[in-house]
Amino acid sequence: MTHKIVILGASGYTGAELIRLIAGHPNMQIVALSGERKAGMKMAQVFPHLRHMDLPALCRIEEIDFSDVDLCFCALPHKTSQEVIRDLPEDLKIVDLSADFRLRDPAEYEKWYGNAHAALEIQGEAVYGLTEFYREEIRLARLVAGTGCNAATGQFALRPLISAGVIDLDDIILDLKCAVSGAGRSLKENLLHAELSEGYNAYAIGGTHRHLGEFDQEFSALAGRPVKVQFTPHLIPANRGILATVYVRGEAQAIHDTFQAAYADEPFIQLLPLGEAPSTHHVRGSNFVHIGVASDRIDGRTxxxxALDNLTKGSSGQALQNANLMLGEKEVAGLMMAPLFP
Structure with missing residues (x-):
């Protein structure tokens, strides 16, 4: 069976990544692509690397007929996404890549994103889209809220450890480096080549990054009590990739064993031998996550x-993984491509 797919916000990086991935899917057909500012343009003009594909031209959302669509990917900015999804057909399956439905508490959404929730009537049915931990809920969902790319990376590194109680929950430091594509495709002065290249900077310092809302929500739910991590993200002059270095109090062997038990059957998560460290180079363009564990020279610290690709496993690959479950496809369909190296 071929599933008819719509992508809203196809002129952005995550939209283009979705198209690239769906090109390798055996049972999906893209029937409409929206791009408000680029409506009427061909995808070959917007993303020349996709010119070999037979794709519909970009259009406005109101021009799309959703009556025969099986699933819609929404790759729009936060706030816009809520307003659009609220007005889509009630029986349409949706995977939202924005932040608009990630936080279950509307007050937390307003706190972190600065605007009141605009679709409270459907917030309750949204399922958090971290596939490996919400698989069964996603399978039955109509609306799935994709995670933040930073939030996904940190959770792959910490969820099993919090659940198993093998680390001190009050002593977690998360130092994260993210490539520039995580900031989107809009023109920003600080992302110009001359301003970004040959440098490396921290941002959202002191606990102001929006993905902390996801960490607080998810980690506290796992622990059954409030858990707050110390988190500093850094912008690096690379196009793709996230590397999270997490400092915890706990024994390395117990932590490695915990990951082994948690991820043994996960097709996209690769646990490295104890003492080895991953690189963003080794997951580039793929849906894989690589995790390494090493002892610190300070006793009792690990x-x-x-490492993951922020555009693939951190966003569009995760979205396709979720869509596969929602449509009854094999979870790995269209996602087993090997990473690009070098």
Missing amino acids: IVIA
């Missing part, structure tokens, strides 16, 4: 390092 370093956990996780």
Whole structure:
């Protein structure tokens, strides 16, 4: 069976990544692509690397007929996404890549994103889209809220450890480096080549990054009590990739064993031998996560390092993984491509 797919916001990086991935899917057909500012343009003009594909031209959302669509990917900015999804057909399956439905508490959404929730009537049915931990809920969902790419990386490195109680929950430091594509495709002065290249900077310092809302929500639910991590993200002059270095109090062997038990059957998560560290180079363009564990020289302290591609496993690959479950496809369909190296 071929599933008819719509992508809203196809002129952005995550939209283009969705198209690239769906091109390798055996049972999906893209029937409409929206791009408000680029409506009427061909995808070959917007993303020349996709010119070999037979794709519909970009259009406005109101021009799309959703009556025969099986699933819609929404790759729009936060706030816009809520307003659009609220007005889509009630029986349409949706995977939202924005932040608009990630936080279950509307007050937390307003706190972190600065505007009141605009679709309270459907917030309750949204399922958090971290596939490996919400698989069964996603399978039955109509609306799935994709995670933040930073939030996904940190959770792959910490969720099993919090659940198993093998680390001190009051002593977690998360130091994360993210490539520039995580900031989107809009023109920003600080992302110009001359301003970004040959440098490396921290941002959202002191607990102001929006993905902390996801960490607080998810980690506290796992622990059954409030858990707050110390988190500093850094912008690096690379196009793709996230590397999270997590400092915890706990024994390295117990932590490695916990990951082994948690991820043994996960097709996209690769646990490295104890003492080895991953690199963003080794997951580039793929849906894989690499996790390394190493002892620190200070007794009782351990370093956990996780790497993934922010556009693939951190966003569009995760979205396709979720869509596969929602449509009854094999979870790995269209996603087993090997990473690009070098």
